[in-house]
Amino acid sequence: MTEEPKEHWLVRPETIRKLWWGFSVVLALTVIAQLAIYVKGYFVVDGWFGFGAVYGFASCVLMVLFAKALGVVLKRPNDYYKESEGDDDA
Amino acid sequence: MHELFSPALIMVIAALAIGLARGHLRSAIVLLAPLLTLWAIWQVPDGVQDTVRFLSYDIEPVEGSPLRRLFATIFALMAFVGGLFAFRLSRWYELAAAFFYAAGAIGVSFAGDLISLFIYWELMALFSTVVVWCGGTPAARAAGIRYAILHLLGGVVLKVGIEGVVVSTGSVQITPMLANDFSSWMILCGILINAAAPPLSAWLADAYPESSPTGSVFLSAFTTKTAVLALILLFPGEPVLIGVGLFMVIYGIIYALLENDIRRILAYSVVNQVGFMVCAVGIGTQLAINGAAAHAFAHIVYKALLFMSAGVVIYRTGRNRCTELGGLFRTMPLTTVCCIIGALSISSFPLTSGFTTKSLISQAAANQELVWVYMLLTAASAGVFLHAGIKFPWFVFFQKDSGLRPKDAPWNMALAMVVFSAICLLLGVFPEWLYQFLPYQMDYVAYTPGKVIFYLQLLLFSGLAFFLLLPLMRRTETLSLDVDWLWRRALPALLHWLGTVFAPLLAGSKHLSDGGKRTAARLAEEYLGQPETADSEENAVFARSWTIGTTALWIAILLAAYVLIYYILPA
Numbered sequence: 001m002t003e004e005p006k007e008h009w010l011v012r013p014e015t016i017r018k019l020w021w022g023f024s025v026v027l028a029l030t031v032i033a034q035l036a037i038y039v040k041g042y043f044v045v046d047g048w049f050g051f052g053a054v055y056g057f058a059s060c061v062l063m064v065l066f067a068k069a070l071g072v073v074l075k076r077p078n079d080y081y082k083e084s085e086g087d088d089d090a
Numbered sequence: 091m092h093e094l095f096s097p098a099l100i101m102v103i104a105a106l107a108i109g110l111a112r113g114h115l116r117s118a119i120v121l122l123a124p125l126l127t128l129w130a131i132w133q134v135p136d137g138v139q140d141t142v143r144f145l146s147y148d149i150e151p152v153e154g155s156p157l158r159r160l161f162a163t164i165f166a167l168m169a170f171v172g173g174l175f176a177f178r179l180s181r182w183y184e185l186a187a188a189f190f191y192a193a194g195a196i197g198v199s200f201a202g203d204l205i206s207l208f209i210y211w212e213l214m215a216l217f218s219t220v221v222v223w224c225g226g227t228p229a230a231r232a233a234g235i236r237y238a239i240l241h242l243l244g245g246v247v248l249k250v251g252i253e254g255v256v257v258s259t260g261s262v263q264i265t266p267m268l269a270n271d272f273s274s275w276m277i278l279c280g281i282l283i284n285a286a287a288p289p290l291s292a293w294l295a296d297a298y299p300e301s302s303p304t305g306s307v308f309l310s311a312f313t314t315k316t317a318v319l320a321l322i323l324l325f326p327g328e329p330v331l332i333g334v335g336l337f338m339v340i341y342g343i344i345y346a347l348l349e350n351d352i353r354r355i356l357a358y359s360v361v362n363q364v365g366f367m368v369c370a371v372g373i374g375t376q377l378a379i380n381g382a383a384a385h386a387f388a389h390i391v392y393k394a395l396l397f398m399s400a401g402v403v404i405y406r407t408g409r410n411r412c413t414e415l416g417g418l419f420r421t422m423p424l425t426t427v428c429c430i431i432g433a434l435s436i437s438s439f440p441l442t443s444g445f446t447t448k449s450l451i452s453q454a455a456a457n458q459e460l461v462w463v464y465m466l467l468t469a470a471s472a473g474v475f476l477h478a479g480i481k482f483p484w485f486v487f488f489q490k491d492s493g494l495r496p497k498d499a500p501w502n503m504a505l506a507m508v509v510f511s512a513i514c515l516l517l518g519v520f521p522e523w524l525y526q527f528l529p530y531q532m533d534y535v536a537y538t539p540g541k542v543i544f545y546l547q548l549l550l551f552s553g554l555a556f557f558l559l560l561p562l563m564r565r566t567e568t569l570s571l572d573v574d575w576l577w578r579r580a581l582p583a584l585l586h587w588l589g590t591v592f593a594p595l596l597a598g599s600k601h602l603s604d605g606g607k608r609t610a611a612r613l614a615e616e617y618l619g620q621p622e623t624a625d626s627e628e629n630a631v632f633a634r635s636w637t638i639g640t641t642a643l644w645i646a647i648l649l650a651a652y653v654l655i656y657y658i659l660p661a
Contacts, residue, residue, distance in 0.1 A: 008420050011491070027554060030546045039540040042456035042464060052547030059469035060476050060555035067347035068562055075348065075568040081578050 027053075093140035096152050096200050097130035097162065098210065101169065101193035108186040120177045120185055124170035127196065131162045138202050147262045150202025157383055157529040161319045162199035164387045165192055168311040168394060175398055175506035176304035179405065180224075187220035188308040195312040199319060203262040204252045207320070211248065211284075215241035218313055221305045222297045230300040236577065237297035240283065240290060248280025264323050269330055278325060285317035285368060286361045287334050288341065292574035294361060295345065299353035299410070303401035306353055310360055310397045311390045318367045318386050327374025335369025336466050338362065343473035347563070348570040350411050352400050352486055356393070359436065359478040363389050366467065370451040373458055376530035381450030384524055388443035388517055392435035395510040396482065399429035402503055403486055406496035412565040417491035422498045426487045428507035435514040437479030437549060438471055443514045445545065446521035446536040453534065471545075472552040479549070480556045485565065 009015055031050050041047020046055075104123030111119055134154040142149045169192040176185060190213060197210030219241070222234040254273025256262055269278045286294040298309045325331060342362025349355045363385070370382035402425050403418060404410050419426040431442070438444035448471065455464040499507065517524050521536040556563075602610065617632050 010419070011417075023550075023554075027550055030543060030550055033543050034547075037539045037543050039544050040538075043461050046465075046468075046544070050547065052544040053551040055468065056472040056548035057551040057555050059472050060552045061559065063343055063469075063473050063476065064347060064555070064559050064562055067344045070344060071348050071568075071570065074570045074572075075566065076571060078350075078567050078569055080569060 094142065094151055095130075096197055097127050097134065097166075098193045098197035098200065100127045100130055101166075101189050101196060105186045105189035105193060108182055108189060116182065116185075117177050120173040120189075121170070123189070124166050124173060124192070128163065128166040128170070131159055131166055131196070134159065134200065144205070147205060147256070148203065149205055149262070151206050152200045153202030153264075154200065155529070156527060157319070157322065157379075158199045160383055160387060160527050160529070161315065162196045163527075164315075164390050165195040165199060165312060168192070168308075168390055171506045171509055172304075172308050172311070172394065174509070175307055175401070175503050178500065178502050180302065180304045184221060184224040184302060184305055187217045187224065188305070190217035191221060191308060191312055195316045198316045202264060204256065204264060205262050207264065208245075208249060208252055211316070212245050214313060214316065215245055218309060221308055222301050224305050225301040227300065233297045233300040236574070237293055240293045244280050244283030244290075246280075247276050247283065251276030251278070251280055266326050267324060268328055269325065278328070278330070281317050281320045281324070282334065282368075284313050285321065285364055286314055286338070287368065288337055289573055291338065291341065291361055292572040295349075295354050295357040295572065296574050298357045298360075299351050303404045306356075307394050307397045307401055310356070310393045314360060314364045315386045315390055318364060318371065318382060321368065321371045322379055322382055326371055326379055328372055331368050331372030332460070332463060333372075335365045335367070335372055336463065338365025338368060339467065339470040340473075341365075343470060343477050345570060345572065346477035347481070348568075350413060350565045350568060352403070352410055352412060352415065352482065353397065355412075355477065355482055356396050356400060359474065359482075360393060362470070362474060362477075363393065363436065366448060366451055366470070369463065369467065370454060373451075373454050373460065373463070375454050375458060377450060377457060377532055377534065378454035380525075380528040380530050380532055380534075381447065381454050383528055384447040384450055387524060388435065388447040388514070391510050391513050391517075392432045392443060395428060395432035395507060395514065396436065396478070398503065398507050398510070399425050399432065400482075400486070402499040402507075403496075405503075406499075407494050409494075411567070412485035412489075413567055415486050415492055415494070416489035417487070418494060418496065419487040420491075421495045422487070424498050424504055425507065426483070428511045429483050429487065431511040431514050433479045433483050435518070437475035438545065439475075439479070439549060440537070440542050440545060441515065441518045443517035443521075443524075446518055447524070449536065449541065449545075450534065468548065472548050475549045475552045476556055480553055481563070484556075 031053050034049055039047055039052070041051070045051060100123060104119050104127075107119050107123075108116055134152060136154045136156075138150045139152040139154065140150070142151070169189065172188065172192075173185065176188070180188075194210045194212075194214030194217065197213065198207055201207035201210055215238070219234050219238040222237050223230060225231075225234075251273045252262075254271075254276060255267075258271075258273060267274050267277075269275045283290050283293075294314070298306050301309055321328075321331065338361050342358045342360070342365060346355045346358035346362065349358060367382040367385050367389070370378040370385065400410075402422070403415065406422070407415065407418075409415055435442035435444040438448040452464060452467050452471075455467060498504065525532070525534070
């Protein structure tokens, strides 16, 4: 696995394509498995078919978008505090 | 062993000896003292060991219980593996400070009364500040001062609460209470400051990332988790904690998503994880308390593991930002694998310690029919995978090729990471090893097919969300404002503004005529006195001692005025 002349096998486009395929199959399997395996819901909805998948995906999208929106207000350049505190090192 | 000898004292002696010893002897002390402490911890039987009278209070320096031993065990284990990680790189004073710090944490674990607890609490505050300072940069110095101010403030708040409780109950015993009066609120606030709860949570993400690559490993373990232990001992079932915990859980995720500094990502995820524990203490059932304790144990291991992998990267590359890193898996395979194990554990992936401990908390919420708590904790579990489980390893070790080809970890750091990785996996596969040491007996099955499928769906689809939203998460060369803005920016700005407002007044005094200056000097002398005559007979008005009669008269006048105002103003 010498990486200098040639790209590392893990970052080659064909590997990444295969990884996406494998990942998609695993995702599908976790949902399909619910046909065979009973998922106990504590509050009705969380026992619905594929609830975990939808809930996980949706809450992550919401959190990322919320963080993004908050970032517009809260983000500052890295040296924001330096001018007031006189730090000369990060 | 003597009944009053806390196992913490072994660490204190070791910390002192580290400063005196040199070379191999010092290394031996660093590695053996925590093991000796671990042995001593398991010699402490249940119950109060002995009582000493001090200022008419019953001091109980050592009280054993399964819960206390569990926390002391993980603190000692942390000191051992942290010492292994650090002993070749750290300066002696950082190791000594870290050992004092660990001693404080172990002391708190066994403290049977509020006074002993407070003393060890302050020991932690002092020496954790030293560990922050060992970062060695001007930024570390400044962050350390802010850290010290906040923790000393927290200590004062805690002390006020303890005094109040002691005055009202006449006892310094550590007994469960609820936050229902001023003193108990003060104790709760003092503890919550150390737990990095809002609104003063910013100290953690401010200070930890400024410490040295080895220092942050120690810092991640002790302060917040002793706070969790103190909450379990003093405020089990306090409903306020549920809300506080949920806030911390979400706050940690959002800020970690915004962050670019790799150790700051981890720092925010400490707040997130401690939020789970605080919430569990708020739920307060036996299962929830077991969950908080087990999760604290597992969390110390995987969070230290993550800080170790970050520490190795910073040590080897000298860089600490996502934007400057990437592609390190090529030359740091071991660090990458250990980091991924830690990341999967923090995300509570099945077969890791996070799954077997965090699910206790979710189960406790479900058993109490707390729909919103359960749903938010579940969403947060997905969010943890997003911000710590994938984001952290992805941006550090994969992402783009940064062109960096650093060497992998030195042997001692690698060994420390392997030990903690093994613990993460072992507790995930054999959860009963940990369950048997929890404070309450429980009938809980960690792995059911349904639960595993549910969590796999939840986590893997969070992963899908991460990779689909990757364009939205491009790292920027920025920091995010947190509440520390109030004391880093707003307060100095206010003082500066006050300075500009009052400067003309001061400047004006220079232009007084000679007569004006004499009048001012005479007035000053009459009311404030000359410095050299301040204590003498011819005292000025404000410096004079007054007779008791005059004082009583003034008190009576003030009281009358108060009563008068009280009746005049509408109720």
